[in-house]
Amino acid sequence: MNRTTLALACLLALPLFSACSPGVDGGGQGRFDVAADSPETLGQVGEISLVERSGRTVTTAEMRGSPAVIGFFFTTCTTVCPPLTANMRRLQDDFAGTDVRLLSVSVDPERDTQEVLTRYANSYTADPEAWWFLTGEEDAIYAWMRASFHLAVDRLPDKDAVLGMQVAHATRLVVMDPSGAIRGYYDGDSEDGRVRARERALFFSDAARPSSLPLINACLNATSALLLLLGYAAIRADRKRLHVACMGAATLVSVLFLASYTLYHFTVVPEVGTTPYNGTGWRRTAYLVMLLTHVVLAAVNLPMILRTLFLARGARWEEHRSLARWTFPIWLYVSVTGVLVYLVLYVWNPVAAS
Numbered sequence: 230m231n232r233t234t235l236a237l238a239c240l241l242a243l244p245l246f247s248a249c250s251p252g253v254d255g256g257g258q259g260r261f262d263v264a265a266d267s268p269e270t271l272g273q274v275g276e277i278s279l280v281e282r283s284g285r286t287v288t289t290a291e292m293r294g295s296p297a298v299i300g301f302f303f304t305t306c307t308t309v310c311p312p313l314t315a316n317m318r319r320l321q322d323d324f325a326g327t328d329v330r331l332l333s334v335s336v337d338p339e340r341d342t343q344e345v346l347t348r349y350a351n352s353y354t355a356d357p358e359a360w361w362f363l364t365g366e367e368d369a370i371y372a373w374m375r376a377s378f379h380l381a382v383d384r385l386p387d388k389d390a391v392l393g394m395q396v397a398h399a400t401r402l403v404v405m406d407p408s409g410a411i412r413g414y415y416d417g418d419s420e421d422g423r424v425r426a427r428e429r430a431l432f433f434s435d436a437a438r439p440s441s442l443p444l445i446n447a448c449l450n451a452t453s454a455l456l457l458l459l460g461y462a463a464i465r466a467d468r469k470r471l472h473v474a475c476m477g478a479a480t481l482v483s484v485l486f487l488a489s490y491t492l493y494h495f496t497v498v499p500e501v502g503t504t505p506y507n508g509t510g511w512r513r514t515a516y517l518v519m520l521l522t523h524v525v526l527a528a529v530n531l532p533m534i535l536r537t538l539f540l541a542r543g544a545r546w547e548e549h550r551s552l553a554r555w556t557f558p559i560w561l562y563v564s565v566t567g568v569l570v571y572l573v574l575y576v577w578n579p580v581a582a583s
Contacts, residue, residue: 263412263413263414263429264429265425265428265429265431265432266432267412267413269412269413270410270411270412271410271411271412271413271414272377272378272379272410272411273377273409273410273411274289274292274377274378274405274409274410274411275289275373275376275377276288276289277289277365277369277370277373277377278365278369279334279363279364279365279370280343280363280364280365281343281361281362281363282343282346282347282350282357282361282362282363282364283343283347283357284343287361287363289409292330292332292405292409293407293408293409294407295328295329295330295407295434296328296329296330296404296405296406296407296430296431296433296434297329297330297331297332297404297405297430298317298320298329298330298331298332298402298403298404298405298426298427298430299332299333299334299378299402299403299404299405300313300314300316300317300331300332300333300334300400300401300402300403300417301333301334301335301336301374301380301382301398301399301400302314302333302334302335302336302398303335303336303337303340303341303395303396303398304335304337304340304341304345304346304349305337305340305392305393305395306337306393306394306396307393307394308393308394309400309417309418310400312417312418313400313402313417313418314333314353315353316402316417316418316419316420316422316423317331317333317353317360317402318353318354318355319423320423320426320427320430321355321356321359321360323427324359324427324430324431324434325359327431327434328434329359329430329431329433329434330359330360330361331355331359331360331361332360332361332363333360333361333362333363334363334364334370335362335363335364335370336367336370336371336374336382336396336398337367337384337395337396338364338365338366338367338370339367341364342364343364346362346364347362349362350362367384370382371383374398374399377411378401378403378411378414380398380399380401380403381397381398381399382396382397382398382399383396383397383398384396384397385397400416400417400418401414401415401416401417402414402415402416402417402422402423402426403415404426404429404430404433406433407433412429412433413425413426413429415429440493440497442489442492442493442497443493443504443571443574443575444571444575445489446486446489446490446493446567446571447567447568447571447572449482449483449485449486449489450486450563450564450565450567450568450571451564451568452482453479453482453483453486453560453564454561454564454565454568456475456476456478456479456482457475457476457479457557457560457561457564458561459471459475460472460475460476460479461557463475473541476538476541479560480534480538483534483560483564486567504574504575504578506573506574506578507578507579508573508578508579516573519566519569519570519573520570522562522566523562523563523566523567523570526559526562526563527563529559530556530559530560530563533552533555533556533559533560534556534560536552536556537549537552537553537556540552
């Protein structure tokens with residue numbers, strides 16, 4: 230068997246190695262692709278000392294403290310590593326503004342020196358704070374992969390093997406939580422694997438943990454809409470006291486919404502940013518139209534509400550009724566679209582395209 234044939238045979242066998250490694254798939258128990266919110270732990274990352282491209286020593290203790298996605302690669306790889314590293318690059322964008330870290334560990338440290346890793350990292354515009362490229366002693370790295378992660382790795386017997394295929398290794402993305410526990414294995418070279426690894430890592434990220442304020446705001450908007458409808462029905466039935474109570478309650482709920490909305494934009498948004506809508510085509514156009522009208526009418530409606538209430542308090546009923554014919558439908562529209570904006574962004578929002 231010549232060298233090229235041997236290299237290709239080893240590479241073709243990699244899926245079998247990674248899929249059948251003991252302790253990773255649990256003997257066929259479905260432990261790959263662990264759900265984002267699963268309590269399952271798949272082991273603990275063992276001790277090792279590596280060197281980052283900057284020359285800084287990185288130990289397992291320094292890897293802990295933040296969730297991380299770990300991938301194994303080598304810079305001259307021409308088969309599975311480019312798509313894996315491209316997925317890591319997309320994850321860097323996904324994790325922007327969070328404490329999730331990316332760790333790319335070379336399985337060919339003989340060639341992947343600090344200088345080589347620096348050039349390679351720069352070619353992917355890797356953030357040195359968020360994405361570490363690590364090298365070290367080959368035997369230590371291989372033992373660490375096998376013992377801690379139960380992932381296959383082997384250098385081909387002939388060190389003169391075809392460049393780019395000299396190391397056979399598993400291509401799983403491994404999610405580690407802040408304590409150093411392994412929380413999931415995901416396909417490193419697929420879009421689905423990237424998305425699943427992203428969601429699993431974000432589950433352990435304090436910075437990315439969703440705020441409850443958007444849901445609270447949606448509930449306040451829904452409550453306001455219900456009170457407005459009840460108040461309208463009450464005045465149509467000439468039940469003036471119930472109408473006054475409902476409109477007063479709707480006003481109070483709207484004030485609470487305004488306070489919660491302001492709190493969200495001054496405390497949460499500066500830390501994690503706003504949630505973008507990922508839809509395309511007519512869905513995106515419809516969302517933007519709804520959002521624009523919601524924001525503009527909310528600003529217009531506030532002085533109208535205050536004026537309508539002022540007229541009612543002064544018993545200026547004709548003026549009150551005349552203005553309320555405009556205030557009520559705008560107020561109701563703003564309340565209902567407030568709920569819809571929440572649903573579009575947090576419930577119906579499609580996964581972001583790569």
